[in-house]
Every structure is written in C-alpha cells, then in structure tokens.
Amino acid sequence: MPKKSERLRLVFELAERKEQTAKEQLSKAKAYLDQQLQQQNMLASYRVQYLADLKARMSGVASVAQLVSNQNFIRQLDQAIEQQTAVVENARSGFERFRAEWQALHEKSKGMSDLLARTLKEEQLAREKRLEKQIEDDFLTRRRFQ
Numbered sequence: 001m002p003k004k005s006e007r008l009r010l011v012f013e014l015a016e017r018k019e020q021t022a023k024e025q026l027s028k029a030k031a032y033l034d035q036q037l038q039q040q041n042m043l044a045s046y047r048v049q050y051l052a053d054l055k056a057r058m059s060g061v062a063s064v065a066q067l068v069s070n071q072n073f074i075r076q077l078d079q080a081i082e083q084q085t086a087v088v089e090n091a092r093s094g095f096e097r098f099r100a101e102w103q104a105l106h107e108k109s110k111g112m113s114d115l116l117a118r119t120l121k122e123e124q125l126a127r128e129k130r131l132e133k134q135i136e137d138d139f140l141t142r143r144r145f146q
Contacts, residue, residue: 005119007132012112019109029098031093040084047077 095146 002088003114003123005123008112008116012109015109019076019102019105022098022105025096026095026102028137029091029095033088033095036088036091040081040088043077043081043084047074050074050077066111077104093108 051074
C-alpha cells in the first residue's frame with residue numbers, strides 16, 4: 001500500500017492541473033474583457049470626435065436632410081455603444097466567474113500543498129523515531145552481549 005504522502009501527491013498534482021486550467025481560462029477571459037473594453041472606448045472616442053468634427057462643419061446653414069442624416073448616425077453610434085456596454089458587462093461577469101473559480105481552486109491547491117508538506121514532515125519524523133529506536137535497540141543488544 002502506498003504511503004499517505006504518495007496518495008496525497010497524486011491528489012495535489014490533480015488539484016494543480018485543475019488550477020492551471022482555470023488560470024488559463026481566466027487569462028483568456030481577461031484578454032477578451034480587455035479587448036471589449038478597448039472596443040467600447042474606441043466607439044466612445046469616435047463619437048466624441050464625430051461630434052467635434054460635425055460642430056466644426058456646422059458653421060453655416062445645413063440642409064434638413066443632412067441634419068437628419070447626422071442625427072441618425074449619432075443615434076446608431078449610441079446604439080452601438082449601448083450594445084458594446086452590454087458585451088463588456090457580460091465579459092466582466094464571465095471574467096469574475098472565472099476569477100472566483102480560479103481562486104477557489106488556488107486555495108484548494110495551496111491547502112493540498114500544505115497538507116502534503118505536513119504529511120511528509122510527519123513521515124520524516126516517524127522514520128527518524130524508528131531509526132532512533134533501532135539504534136537504541138541495537139546499542140542495548142550489544143551491551144547485553146558484552
């Protein structure tokens with residue numbers, strides 16, 4: 001039968017692999033969130049720039065059709081920004097879910113590591129005690145025969 005530490009090592013290695021997988025998923029979720037935030041910021045910046053350009057071009061008289069066209073485009077930009085905000089919130093909630101999962105697995109892995117270290121230390125102490133007892137018994141046996 002394998003030692004307790006050997007059995008625990010297998011469990012610890014499994015916990016580490018699960019943690020590593022969760023860490024990779026967390027990294028991908030973070031990259032996706034960052035990408036979506038960047039997209040949202042680009043849309044917002046484009047909107048601000050478009051309004052500034054529009055204001056600069058509107059120094060004179062504009063046709064009603066042109067005003068309606070500009071207004072429709074701004075409305076479409078606002079809708080795109082709203083949609084992107086929803087995408088960002090979904091990405092953020094996904095990231096938080098992966099972060100919580102990784103954190104739980106990290107704590108479990110750390111706990112297994114600590115338990116394995118304690119078990120190895122206990123086994124080492126037990127080996128030392130057995131060796132000490134054996135040395136003492138050998139010493140007493142030699143004394144009796146002398």
